[in-house]
């Protein structure tokens with residue numbers, strides 16, 4: 001097992017800066033995820049850790065050891081590729097044994113180790129099958145077994161579930177987490193799927209355009225996003241343009257620009273906008289944090305609005321509410337009675353002061 005440290009890492013391909021000024025410390029035994037949209041630099045970073053690419057600038061360390069220019073076969077990392085990269089003409093046993101043969105391990109030890117790892121991934125009865133005769137999920141397990149059998153210090157998984165259907169993906173998530181815990185192995189998982197990242201990871205790094213925007217636990221990333229890119233990439237969120245009114249000891253008073261309404265925002269350490277009154281900030285609140293009532297409400301942070309549209313998703317209803325010139329999305333979980341919620345009817349929304357976040361706005365007006 002090893003920790004991984006990236007110090008000021010940059011990778012360019014010609015004029016393209018695929019990864020820039022990346023500083024990351026991944027702890028021993030951690031399940032760490034690189035999350036971001038297509039082309040943001042996740043795979044390039046993973047490949048620099050595997051040794052398939054060398055950084056243009058910066059240092060890659062495993063523990064204290066400088067690995068920046070060490071070739072992949074000398075790194076003791078196991079990698080699972082998006083397309084599995086198995087040998088289709090070989091059996092399951094031969095695929096998994098391949099890495100051990102290359103390392104000139106004696107054949108009885110190979111047999112034992114392959115048998116053990118196939119048991120772990122629950123494929124021990126498939127040892128003599130050609131991999132071309134396996135289902136997608138089974139091929140995925142072979143790829144995992146092949147990466148684990150060499151007993152790597154670090155396991156690298158590049159979008160390993162993207163070729164599987166939704167149900168199998170769910171099953172394999174649990175399977176991968178079980179294996180990671182059994183082997184207690186430092187693991188990096190690359191995905192663009194936020195649900196996968198939130199549900200599996202100890203910590204997540206969120207990338208966009210070659211830059212890492214935030215590193216944190218799933219809870220921190222969801223509840224305390226570093227900026228509007230992270231906030232809108234992970235889950236759903238309402239953004240509300242505002243003007244700062246007063247900063248008090250406990251609260252910040254703001255005014256919604258289009259709605260000309262006042263709101264209070266609780267001062268909490270993360271949300272503390274000490275930085276500056278004129279920093280480009282945006283007010284945000286998650287749709288499930290807004291309370292909705294069909295009865296008139298009064299009090300702090302209550303806004304009156306009209307239902308614009310409703311969509312029923314089984315466990316939740318998504319409601320768009322027009323409040324003067326702005327539209328807010330509200331998610332109601334498992335409502336007991338839908339008949340009272342009708343298009344065009346009046347509703348009252350409460351935006352709890354401790355659920356509103358003021359976050360730096362880095363994106364264009366598109367958001």
Ligand SMILES: Nc1ncnc2c1ncn2[C@@H]1O[C@H](COP(=O)(O)OP(=O)(O)OP(=O)(O)O)[C@@H](O)[C@H]1O
Pocket residue numbers: 013016017018036037038039040041042043044045192
């Ligand atoms: N070998 C290469 N040659 C030139 N450009 C490359 C190469 N590999 C990656 N890039 C560019 O670097 C940027 C980052 O690519 P990367 O594959 O790391 O993104 P990603 O986040 O893994 O995307 P995806 O989820 O689509 O796999 C992209 O703009 C990509 O076009």
